[in-house]
Amino acid sequence: MIKVYLSIVLVLSLSACGQTQEKDIPKRTLVKNVHVVDVLNGTILENQNIVVGAKQILEVTEVLPSGEFQAVIDGDGAYVVPGLTEMHAHIPSPPTSQERIEEILFLYLSGGITTIRGMLGHPDHLKLREEVSKGTVLGPRIYTSSPSLNGNTVRTGVEAVEKVTQYASEGYDFLKIHPGIRLSVFDSLVSAARLSAIPFAGHVPVEVGVRHALESGYATIDHVDGYLEGLVPADRSVDPASNGFFGFNFTKYADTNKIDDLVRLTRKQKVWVVPTQTLFERWFAPTDADSLLAQPEMKYMTPATLKNWKRVKEEQMNDPSWDPKLWVTFDAIRQELIRELARNGQGLLLGSDAPQLFNVPGFSLHREMASMHQAGLTPLEILRMGTYAPAQFFGAEADWGTVEAGKAADFFLVRENPLEDVGALKGMTGLMLQGKWLTRNLIDQKLEEIASNSKAKNE
Numbered sequence: 052m053i054k055v056y057l058s059i060v061l062v063l064s065l066s067a068c069g070q071t072q073e074k075d076i077p078k079r080t081l082v083k084n085v086h087v088v089d090v091l092n093g094t095i096l097e098n099q100n101i102v103v104g105a106k107q108i109l110e111v112t113e114v115l116p117s118g119e120f121q122a123v124i125d126g127d128g129a130y131v132v133p134g135l136t137e138m139h140a141h142i143p144s145p146p147t148s149q150e151r152i153e154e155i156l157f158l159y160l161s162g163g164i165t166t167i168r169g170m171l172g173h174p175d176h177l178k179l180r181e182e183v184s185k186g187t188v189l190g191p192r193i194y195t196s197s198p199s200l201n202g203n204t205v206r207t208g209v210e211a212v213e214k215v216t217q218y219a220s221e222g223y224d225f226l227k228i229h230p231g232i233r234l235s236v237f238d239s240l241v242s243a244a245r246l247s248a249i250p251f252a253g254h255v256p257v258e259v260g261v262r263h264a265l266e267s268g269y270a271t272i273d274h275v276d277g278y279l280e281g282l283v284p285a286d287r288s289v290d291p292a293s294n295g296f297f298g299f300n301f302t303k304y305a306d307t308n309k310i311d312d313l314v315r316l317t318r319k320q321k322v323w324v325v326p327t328q329t330l331f332e333r334w335f336a337p338t339d340a341d342s343l344l345a346q347p348e349m350k351y352m353t354p355a356t357l358k359n360w361k362r363v364k365e366e367q368m369n370d371p372s373w374d375p376k377l378w379v380t381f382d383a384i385r386q387e388l389i390r391e392l393a394r395n396g397q398g399l400l401l402g403s404d405a406p407q408l409f410n411v412p413g414f415s416l417h418r419e420m421a422s423m424h425q426a427g428l429t430p431l432e433i434l435r436m437g438t439y440a441p442a443q444f445f446g447a448e449a450d451w452g453t454v455e456a457g458k459a460a461d462f463f464l465v466r467e468n469p470l471e472d473v474g475a476l477k478g479m480t481g482l483m484l485q486g487k488w489l490t491r492n493l494i495d496q497k498l499e500e501i502a503s504n505s506k507a508k509n510e
Contacts, residue, residue: 078104078121080488085126085464087111087454090133090438093431093470101131103460106486110456124488126464129480132434133454134165134191134461136441137416138325139273139402142193144173151508152179154501155412156190158351159405161494162413163479165191165461166441166451168402170253170273172196172223186485192461194445196252197223200240202231208239215240219247225270226251234258241267257291261313265320271400271444272317273325278388279381282309295372296335302381310391317396323444324392325402328422329415331385334408337375340364348414350502352406360408386426393428393436400444401437417477430473460486 080103087096102110102120110116137159143152159167169176176195182188197218198204205211211232218226226244228237228251237259244251250270254277255261261277272278279298282305283289294301317324333343340361343349349357367373393399401423403415410418416437423433442452451459463482467475482489 079109079118080104080122080124080486081116081120082124082126082131082464082483083115085129085131086468087131088133088434088469090431090434090453095130095468095470099131101454101462103483103486106460108454108456108458108460108462111454122488124481129464129466130468130475131454131462131464132163132469132476133438133452134459134463134482134484135163135401135416135437135476136166136168137164137191137402137405137412138168138271138400138441138444139170139327139404140167140412141171141404141406142167142169142173142176142179142195144171144175150504153188153190154351154504155406156183156188157497157501158412158414159191160189160413160482160484160489161479161498162416163463163476163482164413164416165459165463165482165484167191167193168224168441169193169195170227170404172198172218172227174221177222186487189484191484192451192459194224196225196227197221199227199229200232200251201229202233202256205232205236205240208236211236211240212243215243215247215249219244219249223249225249228253228256228269230254230256232256232259234263237267257294260291262316265313265316265322268320269322271323271325273402274327274330274404275324275385275388275392278313279305279384281313282306282384284309296367297331299335299377299381300372302377302384305384307384307387310388311395313388314391314396317392321397323397323400323440325400326385326389326392326423327402327404327419328385328389328426329410329419330404330407331382332422333410333418334364335367335378336382337368337378340409343409346409348411349409351411351498351505353505353508355508356406363408389423389426390428393423393432398440398443399423399436400440401433417474420473420476424473430470433473434469434476460484 082101085099087099100112100115102116143155172195180193180195183190183193205214252271253273255264261281280294280301283301284306287304401419403410403419405412405415420433439452442448454462460483464480465475465478469475480491
């Protein structure tokens with residue numbers, strides 16, 4: 052059991068509005084008696100002590116530091132892991148209440164997620180990003196996309212240039228690409244993005260195709276979008292627009308011998324991929340909605356959300372084009388793509404598309420890890436996908452992504468070694484966020500409150 056010794060008592064409380072509040076952690080906090088997971092070398096630094104300052108790790112040492120500490124946390128032999136990054140997250144926007152937005156942010160935290168990349172931006176997210184950075188709102192570090200660029204929002208090249216220029220000047224971290232963009236409009240968008248020095252990421256529009264998308268320099272392609280279509284031989288003369296759900300309708304035409312070429316091109320163009328495999332194994336899989344709705348984390352979503360998820364899934368399963376036997380082949384191809392992209396491409400990043408169909412923030416990323424393991428990745432490969440690799444992607448390796456002196460004080464403790472079983476990451480016993488320590492009791496208390504609030508809402 053983790054023990055916390057305080058020479059100045061830290062008061063944890065829940066305000067009437069439901070926001071978790073905590074006095075600033077003292078200038079020096081000691082987390083002692085822990086094993087630090089080195090996600091770069093895949094080793095365990097045993098019997099370590101971590102000194103945390105206001106927002107930064109000051110020291111990681113075998114020798115028990117001397118001097119006064121206003122807070123001492125005895126890790127009792129726990130394993131320390133860098134905070135996780137959810138690379139395909141969604142943040143609610145108005146008219147969703149501020150209370151609910153902050154609840155969603157806390158759900159991410161409850162899974163050890165200290166950084167999120169919001170994939171459907173809104174002007175309010177720019178303000179929220181700053182509030183989280185300053186610590187006035189409790190939540191993971193935020194990178195936010197622009198509002199959606201799709202076939203309806205950018206219908207001409209001129210419109211694309213205007214939107215790209217606007218979003219870059221407003222301070223969004225990157226552009227979000229959705230389906231429906233015509234090829235000529237897409238090329239105008241890419242040219243404008245290069246001039247404005249703003250990355251773009253997301254879906255691959257049908258007219259664009261995965262090879263042109265890769266050559267155009269996506270920062271990430273999410274959902275492995277476009278790759279299955281890219282496996283269809285040209286002599287099949289298929290109509291690209293009839294590809295179905297992420298290429299499902301082309302499954303029987305896919306030539307897996309073409310995977311190596313696509314992976315090489317991905318590596319050459321340095322395009323990262325965010326698989327969101329759990330989305331395909333839940334929403335689009337032959338699993339009935341009621342069994343998914345019975346899972347414990349569903350209590351954190353509102354009845355209206357759950358009802359909508361059930362409706363959408365059942366509509367998909369009742370579509371005449373959906374075939375559960377074909378899904379098995381579809382899933383096997385996706386898993387093969389994931390393995391090859393992880394080991395021979397630019398690399399993979401963890402993302403689950405929460406909160407989308409049956410993917411609850413904070414919980415779905417752990418389901419994504421299980422999906423990555425099922426696809427054949429090792430615990431270390433998976434752990435890197437959610438820690439150091441995102442820091443690399445953002446050019447922030449010097450700031451976060453590992454547990455080292457000089458890095459952000461964003462890490463969490465688990466009882467078992469995640470290098471042996473990545474499922475151990477679900478057993479978080481406490482979270483350090485921007486130098487603030489959130490106990491397991493506090494996290495559980497807040498989760499109970501979110502569950503109670505969700506049950507009472509109908510939004």
